[in-house]
Amino acid sequence: METVTMTLVQHPELYLECYSVTPDLFAGKSLAEIADLPAHEGKIVWKLGDFFKFDGKSGATAAETRIIVNGDVHKMKRFGQQMTAGEILINSAADMYVGCWMRGGKITVKGNADAFLGIAMEGGEITVEGDATNHVGSAYRGDWRGMSGGLIRVKGKAGNDIGTAMTGGTIIIEGDAFIHVLTHADGGTVIIKGDVEGRVGGQMVKGDAYVLGKILYPLPGFKKVATVEKECDGQTYTFDQYIGDLGERKGKKKGEVIYGNIYLKA
Amino acid sequence: MSELIIKNGYVFDPISGIKGDKADIAIKDGKIVDKVSAKAKSIDANGKTVMAGGVDIHTHVVGPKVNLGREMRPEDKLFRGSVRGGIVKQGKRMEMGFSIPSTWKTGYSYARLGYTYVNEAAMPPLMAPHVHEEIRDTPIIDISAMPVFGNNWFCLEYLKNKEIENNAAYIAWLLKATYGVGIKCVNPGGTEAWAWGENCVNIHDPVPYFDITPAEIIKGLIESNEYLGLPHSLHLHGNNLGNPGNYTDTLDTLKLAEGYKAKNKFGRTQVIHNTHLQFHSYKGNSWGTFGSAAKEVMDYVNKADNITIDLGCVTLDETTTMTADGPFEHHLQSLNHLKWANCDVELETGSGIVPFVYDKDSAVVGIQWATGLELGLYAKDMMRVFITTDHPNAGPFTRYPRIIKWLMSNKARLATLDSMKGKAKVIAATDLASMDRELNLYEIAMMTRAGPARALGMSNMYGSLAAGADANIAIYDLDAKKLPTDPELIEEAFSKTAYTIKEGVIVVQGGEIVAEPPNHTVWTKVTMPENTQVMRDIKEKFTKSYTVNLENYAVFDDHVYRPRAIEVDVA
Numbered sequence: 001m002e003t004v005t006m007t008l009v010q011h012p013e014l015y016l017e018c019y020s021v022t023p024d025l026f027a028g029k030s031l032a033e034i035a036d037l038p039a040h041e042g043k044i045v046w047k048l049g050d051f052f053k054f055d056g057k058s059g060a061t062a063a064e065t066r067i068i069v070n071g072d073v074h075k076m077k078r079f080g081q082q083m084t085a086g087e088i089l090i091n092s093a094a095d096m097y098v099g100c101w102m103r104g105g106k107i108t109v110k111g112n113a114d115a116f117l118g119i120a121m122e123g124g125e126i127t128v129e130g131d132a133t134n135h136v137g138s139a140y141r142g143d144w145r146g147m148s149g150g151l152i153r154v155k156g157k158a159g160n161d162i163g164t165a166m167t168g169g170t171i172i173i174e175g176d177a178f179i180h181v182l183t184h185a186d187g188g189t190v191i192i193k194g195d196v197e198g199r200v201g202g203q204m205v206k207g208d209a210y211v212l213g214k215i216l217y218p219l220p221g222f223k224k225v226a227t228v229e230k231e232c233d234g235q236t237y238t239f240d241q242y243i244g245d246l247g248e249r250k251g252k253k254k255g256e257v258i259y260g261n262i263y264l265k266a
Numbered sequence: 267m268s269e270l271i272i273k274n275g276y277v278f279d280p281i282s283g284i285k286g287d288k289a290d291i292a293i294k295d296g297k298i299v300d301k302v303s304a305k306a307k308s309i310d311a312n313g314k315t316v317m318a319g320g321v322d323i324h325t326h327v328v329g330p331k332v333n334l335g336r337e338m339r340p341e342d343k344l345f346r347g348s349v350r351g352g353i354v355k356q357g358k359r360m361e362m363g364f365s366i367p368s369t370w371k372t373g374y375s376y377a378r379l380g381y382t383y384v385n386e387a388a389m390p391p392l393m394a395p396h397v398h399e400e401i402r403d404t405p406i407i408d409i410s411a412m413p414v415f416g417n418n419w420f421c422l423e424y425l426k427n428k429e430i431e432n433n434a435a436y437i438a439w440l441l442k443a444t445y446g447v448g449i450k451c452v453n454p455g456g457t458e459a460w461a462w463g464e465n466c467v468n469i470h471d472p473v474p475y476f477d478i479t480p481a482e483i484i485k486g487l488i489e490s491n492e493y494l495g496l497p498h499s500l501h502l503h504g505n506n507l508g509n510p511g512n513y514t515d516t517l518d519t520l521k522l523a524e525g526y527k528a529k530n531k532f533g534r535t536q537v538i539h540n541t542h543l544q545f546h547s548y549k550g551n552s553w554g555t556f557g558s559a560a561k562e563v564m565d566y567v568n569k570a571d572n573i574t575i576d577l578g579c580v581t582l583d584e585t586t587t588m589t590a591d592g593p594f595e596h597h598l599q600s601l602n603h604l605k606w607a608n609c610d611v612e613l614e615t616g617s618g619i620v621p622f623v624y625d626k627d628s629a630v631v632g633i634q635w636a637t638g639l640e641l642g643l644y645a646k647d648m649m650r651v652f653i654t655t656d657h658p659n660a661g662p663f664t665r666y667p668r669i670i671k672w673l674m675s676n677k678a679r680l681a682t683l684d685s686m687k688g689k690a691k692v693i694a695a696t697d698l699a700s701m702d703r704e705l706n707l708y709e710i711a712m713m714t715r716a717g718p719a720r721a722l723g724m725s726n727m728y729g730s731l732a733a734g735a736d737a738n739i740a741i742y743d744l745d746a747k748k749l750p751t752d753p754e755l756i757e758e759a760f761s762k763t764a765y766t767i768k769e770g771v772i773v774v775q776g777g778e779i780v781a782e783p784p785n786h787t788v789w790t791k792v793t794m795p796e797n798t799q800v801m802r803d804i805k806e807k808f809t810k811s812y813t814v815n816l817e818n819y820a821v822f823d824d825h826v827y828r829p830r831a832i833e834v835d836v837a
């Protein structure tokens with residue numbers, strides 16, 4: 001594994017779209033070529049080198065490339081967009097769309113991450129040491145295909161619309177979340193270790209929500225069917241199992257109706 | 267006076283019978299002429315293919331349902347907004363969207379394919395102002411729009427009472443009120459039935475309340491059309507679209523044309539244009555027994571020379587379906603569970619929108635794909651069979667070059683078939699794998715310009731390289747005498763013209779937009795004696811039933827962008 005370290009030398013006036021910061025686009029390039037990659041600020045197209053200085057070297061492939069981002073990049077978006085392999089470490093907070101449409105590899109954000117974290121992610125792993133906001137692992141607006149694979153772990157709290165239209169993969173929020181968890185989901189797992197305000201599993205066809213805290217306003221479309229022991233992020237708890245959303249169409253597997261589940265810690 | 271001459275190209279012009287001979291095409295003041303002076307600017311088309319500008323007889327590109335599709339599908343633009351076209355010195359226009367492109371992208375994309383005139387296939391009369399606003403905002407290409415009549419309360423009542431003359435007078439009035447070009451009919455009676463939660467699934471299924479059958483509506487509209495002598499015929503999307511086994515309903519529908527003869531001064535020969543025939547040519551009684559009935563349907567079409575059709579080919583893309591066939595869209599949504607929009611247009615029509623993914627690994631989709639191509643390959647008279655995708659219903663119009671490739675190359679068809687997971691089922695349920703016919707460039711010219719222009723009654727203006735026609739010309743980087751063995755190169759050549767010329771102005775050069783001359787709105791102006799009963803009926807319906815006043819209904823004359831009227835006189 002080779003490492004490219006990019007250090008902020010110039011703050012953008014607006015927000016900067018860092019869609020070029022991926023191991024895929026850095027791999028096999030010299031530092032000068034990397035500095036030449038484009039970045040949008042509004043409608044103006046700059047080069048990454050206009051904001052960062054680069055050290056180290058990139059690997060031959062994405063899988064052999066690690067990127068370390070130094071400096072305060074909380075006004076920069078889209079780190080790791082569509083990346084397939086390799087690693088990115090962001091040593092501060094980042095703005096929206098970290099790991100959007102990510103397919104593989106690993107991203108770590110030391111601070112907070114803003115909205116659309118891991119949107120429509122297909123694979124790989126994202127860890128946010130701080131908080132996230134809205135639309136973690138959700139679908140792009142209008143789209144019916146949310147996160148389908150991989151793991152997102154937020155060590156702090158998150159906002160609303162977590163795992164909207166999710167079809168696979170796992171999202172773990174270690175703190176609280178606000179409203180709309182697994183809305184419209186057709187698969188996938190969301191674990192909220194804190195409390196949720198409400199609207200968990202609305203219009204959910206399939207999928208599993210685990211809530212270790214409280215759900216302040218549960219939805220009427222869910223029915224309690226059992227109390228079960230389940231493993232959740234490495235620990236075993238006793239949960240009340242609710243099925244739903246009973247107002248939504250349901251598929252069948254081997255003659256049995258498949259429901260979405262909410263496991264609420266008993 | 268501007269003069270242009272296109273020299274030494276291989277010219278394919280079915281209207282004047284030129285079949286790939288080397289010929290020069292002369293242009294003066296936006297029209298094709300016999301000769302120009304020595305001062306004319308010249309374009310060297312040596313080794314290239316020259317055709318008239320393409321004509322799309324059936325597409326959905328302007329108006330409220332197209333725009334609702336854009337609104338409800340932001341994801342159609344996702345990662346598809348990076349291309350910018352237009353004129354550099356004007357800063358270029360963002361080209362957004364794939365299946366429901368922006369108005370700008372629509373105009374640019376058609377021009378890059380060498381198309382210069384397209385016909386919007388469904389204008390809800392009440393929403394005509396929106397249609398005309400989008401025509402104005404679509405660069406380069408001329409556009410006409412057909413108001414829908416097949417579920418209109420006036421027509422249902424007149425036709426039930428067999429009042430053809432009154433129905434014709436109402437149609438003439440509505441064409442003027444909406445600046446429409448001809449008579450569109452979508453799921454006759456079925457969309458009105460849908461307002462009652464029902465549908466009309468065959469031509470004898472009566473419409474609730476109105477107590478008229480789809481067969482009576484279709485025959486009545488044919489008679490009204492020929493009474494008026496409109497440039498185009500009845501443009502029909504029949505009942506029971508999209509369902510297994512519907513080909514018998516399609517044959518019943520087509521047989522309604524028997525005994526009718528086209529009456530018009532425009533050279534049109536058909537009395538029904540049956541659109542997107544692919545969606546109407548299925549065997550089987552379930553999705554499991556689904557199959558192609560292309561042969562049965564084309565055997566009939568080939569014999570019936572008063573019928574024209576367009577293919578409605580499935581392009582194997584993610585797209586957006588949109589139609590005035592409201593009950594069909596509801597049915598489709600229950601199959602794919604994606605988002606659905608439904609709309610009722612008071613007294614007139616309705617519509618629905620559902621995104622759809624034509625996944626090539628689904629056997630049903632593979633069979634639909636094969637069916638569309640089979641229709642083209644079974645056709646005998648290519649002047650009556652046109653290439654469309656019912657854009658965007660079976661796929662976006664930007665895939666026309668791919669359909670041309672499939673029709674011209676068995677190798678390309680087999681390569682696509684080979685890539686399908688359901689290949690064995692597709693081969694069993696269709697004839698495509700055993701059809702080795704490969705269409706030639708003359709046949710493609712018939713199916714994409716000369717034929718549709720004639721069927722629209724406009725071959726003196728469009729789809730023609732004969733003297734007097736608009737100088738709309740496409741020059742493709744394709745050596746007609748040495749066609750490439752790699753079919754991908756055929757698709758590439760049809761995707762980006764070497765030149766597209768619109769009314770004598772070079773608008774595309776080397777695949778890039780280089781000029782954006784203003785387009786025309788094409789419509790049909792019928793002059794006939796005032797029918798006092800129909801005018802009284804119109805006033806009464808607006809007083810009793812419409813939510814708008816009659817005075818506020820018609821499109822303002824200055825709302826219509828650069829109108830170009832086709833004149834019809836009814837004595």
Ligand SMILES: [Zn+2]
Nearest residue numbers: 324326387656
């Ligand atoms: Zn259509």
